[in-house]
Amino acid sequence: MIGAVDIGGTKIAVGIVDQEGRVLARAEAPTEADRGYGAGIEKISRMLREVARTAGTPLAGIGIGSTGMLYPMTGEFGDVDFLPGWQGHNPVRDLSRAFGVSVALENDGDAAALAEAFWGAGKGKSRLIYVTVGTGIGGGIILDGRLYRGVGMSHPEVGHHVVEASGPPCSCGFRGCWEALAAGPAMEKWFEENSPAEECDGVPATARQICERARKGEDTAKRAVEREGLYLGLGLANLITLFVPEVIVLGGGMIQSAELYLDKIRAVIRSGCRFVPHEQTRITLASLGEDANLIGAAMAWQHRFKAYPGPAQ
Numbered sequence: 001m002i003g004a005v006d007i008g009g010t011k012i013a014v015g016i017v018d019q020e021g022r023v024l025a026r027a028e029a030p031t032e033a034d035r036g037y038g039a040g041i042e043k044i045s046r047m048l049r050e051v052a053r054t055a056g057t058p059l060a061g062i063g064i065g066s067t068g069m070l071y072p073m074t075g076e077f078g079d080v081d082f083l084p085g086w087q088g089h090n091p092v093r094d095l096s097r098a099f100g101v102s103v104a105l106e107n108d109g110d111a112a113a114l115a116e117a118f119w120g121a122g123k124g125k126s127r128l129i130y131v132t133v134g135t136g137i138g139g140g141i142i143l144d145g146r147l148y149r150g151v152g153m154s155h156p157e158v159g160h161h162v163v164e165a166s167g168p169p170c171s172c173g174f175r176g177c178w179e180a181l182a183a184g185p186a187m188e189k190w191f192e193e194n195s196p197a198e199e200c201d202g203v204p205a206t207a208r209q210i211c212e213r214a215r216k217g218e219d220t221a222k223r224a225v226e227r228e229g230l231y232l233g234l235g236l237a238n239l240i241t242l243f244v245p246e247v248i249v250l251g252g253g254m255i256q257s258a259e260l261y262l263d264k265i266r267a268v269i270r271s272g273c274r275f276v277p278h279e280q281t282r283i284t285l286a287s288l289g290e291d292a293n294l295i296g297a298a299m300a301w302q303h304r305f306k307a308y309p310g311p312a313q
């Protein structure tokens with residue numbers, strides 16, 4: 001049984017995950033990052049003890065998936081936008097001291113990629129890219145059954161490849177990143193700027209509401225969805241051209257309305273990926289739902305410390 005910790009900007013989830021990727025117990029609490037790292041790690045330890053008691057099991061190890069920049073090999077937080085003041089702290093060292101077990105830390109996109117490759121929509125596939133589209137775009141890359149890492153074990157940022165050089169500015173320093181064009185806030189901004197005054201009731205629409213309006217046949221909302229499909233498709237086409245994975249698994253809040261954009265996504269891919277066997281790359285939806293990050297955190301521990309059986313290559 002593995003203790004799993006998912007640290008996000010707004011909430012922390014903790015659970016017990018078994019060898020088959022099942023979540024046996026879980027608990028959740030607000031992150032309250034501004035109360036500092038010490039209060040955060042204390043809360044995580046308390047929740048881990050609670051869920052272990054509920055599941056009636058000792059922990060073999062602890063896996064953590066977390067938002068933002070981090071150093072998986074040393075276990076330290078880097079410069080994490082959503083966790084101000086947590087930089088330089090080391091949850092791997094602190095939890096391993098508190099519980100007397102080994103602890104692994106990974107970026108949450110990498111953790112969810114491991115989960116989907118091992119227990120979810122990409123089960124049995126050795127070349128997989130996981131993409132999550134919500135308020136930002138993140139993900140993880142599995143190549144030949146292992147998590148792909150960059151130099152210094154770094155985490156590549158799939159959301160920050162440039163799709164349109166003259167596009168809107170992005171938090172990373174470039175203009176026109178995939179995230180700046182296709183994440184939820186980009187759709188909301190475009191909709192606000194392009195809605196005729198008579199369609200606007202003065203309250204900015206959320207991406208979910210725009211999708212609802214598109215389903216009802218509203219013109220501007222339908223154009224917003226068409227535009228979303230185009231930019232999602234361009235980013236995915238780039239990933240296919242660069243990696244030609246067996247499967248791309250899509251998750252995140254924006255993908256809950258995937259049926260609105262999938263045709264456009266497929267059309268964009270067909271229109272420009274002709275130098276690679278793009279028809280062999282399956283585009284599919286994440287299947288682990290709410291638990292993907294917790295299962296991913298547990299997988300991060302398995303991937304680090306256990307012989308990772310890995311899918312056939």
Ligand SMILES: [Zn+2]
Nearest residue numbers: 160170172177
């Ligand atoms: Zn960027």
